């Protein structure tokens with residue numbers, strides 16, 4: 451059946467006719483008014499799913515950012531960008547959040563903090579995203595413990611600086627395994643639950659501007675290749691899973707002020723800032739608004755998009 455898009459105002463807002471008409475045409479006006487009232491009363495009071503639905507009530511744009519009652523999983527959420535995005539989602543009303551990370555102490559204290567600050571039910575699961583059995587177990591546990599998975603943020607990642615001629619295959623493989631294969635393994639495990647539940651979902655990959663440009667002068671071929679792979683993986687899954695109402699998008703940050711970057715030499719920071727039109731690194735919380743938009747119904751027609759947040763780095 452062809453989709454029809456109709457938006458009616460609430461029945462109570464439909465105005466009764468106020469103009470006066472000649473007696474001969476008044477009954478036509480009355481009939482029109484009755485027909486409008488009858489049609490308006492038939493419009494569902496709850497908005498149907500915006501991805502597939504043809505009939506939905508107009509919603510306040512700020513309400514579309516709310517995540518009340520939803521459950522999110524954030525890999526790499528023990529610190530850095532993952533934690534900051536987790537906070538942004540919790541502030542919008544999540545009922546549950548799961549942090550999946552390698553670092554137990556940081557992960558547990560992140561959950562404590564999210565629970566005390568936002569009242570959300572927060573659970574930590576320790577795992578390595580390369581371990582597909584542990585990942586599937588953790589996603590199953592999230593569904594058992596928190597009820598479901600609506601949102602997945604894939605922030606676990608590593609970087610290193612090694613000149614290509616010196617890169618050992620094992621070291622190169624490690625970066626690809628964590629950043630690219632780990633993202634796939636986690637998306638697949640959560641995606642299976644989303645598909646089985648039939649409610650759709652939102653998967654947010656964390657790419658990087660390194661997925662579309664080459665950072666200079668950093669020798670980071672494995673990282674760049676892994677992030678290009680993450681972005682194209684996201685696009686592939688967005689096409690495959692649109693039929694299941696699972697939206698896949700990526701956020702691609704430029705240089706951000708997180709522990710990932712603290713080990714680099716001062717000269718790198720100077721170079722990075724001078725190549726960024728805004729002249730600075732981004733703060734972790736500067737991604738949270740985008741993550742919330744992508745997680746929520748506010749982005750209900752957005753899938754397969756890579757969103758660069760880089761202080762202008764990639765325009766030059």
Ligand SMILES: NC(=O)c1ccc[n+]([C@@H]2O[C@H](COP(=O)([O-])OP(=O)(O)OC[C@H]3O[C@@H](n4cnc5c(N)ncnc54)[C@H](O)[C@@H]3O)[C@@H](O)[C@H]2O)c1
Nearest residue numbers: 526528530531551552578579606607658703705706708710
């Ligand atoms: N910081 C930046 O400048 C920047 C820029 C672009 C993209 N990114 C990407 O953003 C994501 C987060 O980066 P960040 O700056 O917050 O880094 P971070 O090092 O602060 O946080 C990464 C988190 O991932 C976890 N992690 C690492 N390997 C893991 C594994 N194998 N299994 C499970 N957890 C693992 C770490 O324990 C850590 O908590 C990464 O994918 C990174 O590539 C960062």
